Amino acid sequence: MQVTSLSLEAFKEMDYWAVEKYNLSIELMMENAGLQLARLIAKKANESSVITIGVGNGNNGGGGLVAARRLAAWGFNVNLDLVVPITKDLPKAQLERALLFGAKEGIPETTDIWVDAYLGFSQRLPLSDAFVKSIALANASSAFRISLDIPVGISKDGELLGFKANQVMTLAAPKTILEKLPNEVEVFMADLGIPKSVYEHFNIKMPNFKEHQLIAL
Ligand SMILES: NC(=O)C1=CN([C@@H]2O[C@H](COP(=O)(O)OP(=O)(O)OC[C@H]3O[C@@H](n4cnc5c(N)ncnc54)[C@H](O)[C@@H]3O)[C@@H](O)[C@H]2O)[C@@H](O)CC1
Numbered sequence: 001m002q003v004t005s006l007s008l009e010a011f012k013e014m015d016y017w018a019v020e021k022y023n024l025s026i027e028l029m030m031e032n033a034g035l036q037l038a039r040l041i042a043k044k045a046n047e048s049s050v051i052t053i054g055v056g057n058g059n060n061g062g063g064g065l066v067a068a069r070r071l072a073a074w075g076f077n078v079n080l081d082l083v084v085p086i087t088k089d090l091p092k093a094q095l096e097r098a099l100l101f102g103a104k105e106g107i108p109e110t111t112d113i114w115v116d117a118y119l120g121f122s123q124r125l126p127l128s129d130a131f132v133k134s135i136a137l138a139n140a141s142s143a144f145r146i147s148l149d150i151p152v153g154i155s156k157d158g159e160l161l162g163f164k165a166n167q168v169m170t171l172a173a174p175k176t177i178l179e180k181l182p183n184e185v186e187v188f189m190a191d192l193g194i195p196k197s198v199y200e201h202f203n204i205k206m207p208n209f210k211e212h213q214l215i216a217l
């Protein structure tokens, strides 16, 4: 029988399989993730919106940095909260590109849309102090809050112990942990470009990405 959502472990396995079997680079999928995230953010924004994207040193941060670059390219005011030094090759390259495109380093005085690309599925709890401090600022602000993939600081039971997301844009497939989120949190799913055969192999129904690449759950 087909399953309707995946555990984070099963999703990592599916992702790994797609990368290996179809020679899909992480960078390619990160571009897809970042573009859909930028589209979701742009829907909430207007010309004068101040956008802050929180970034950690991993591929979740890398996706956020792609979104930052795309939004900056469209003319939005984009700021980067770099909580930790960005040292890994791919996120570092994405950071350099985002800065070249006009994204600015630092948390501005006021933010209208705050994006959590701090940490994704490799996060471990408890969070380090630097993350806790940034997340507290985000939660205390009046900004609309959007998480990439899974909210940073989510408990195994779907409790938002960290970033209090209003929206979550998860990647490629529904995740079981997100079913436990409070009802008021809107969840979207974005196409990473993983083929149908991978979904079939993992016994999960492929979302209707043929029609839309960004789907509200
Ligand atoms: N195919 C893929 O794997 C893709 C993954 N993407 C994104 O990549 C994410 C996973 O990326 P990564 O595995 O690089 O990891 P994350 O970006 O989730 O985390 C980065 C690193 O942070 C560190 N960390 C974990 N817990 C911490 C804590 N409590 N305090 C401080 N540092 C901590 C770990 O060293 C971890 O490797 C996904 O959630 C998704 O958003 C997308 O960018 C596109 C493609």
Ligand SMILES: [K+]
Binding pocket: 060, 116, 117, 118, 119, 120, 147, 148, 149, 150, 151, 152
């Ligand atoms: K996140």
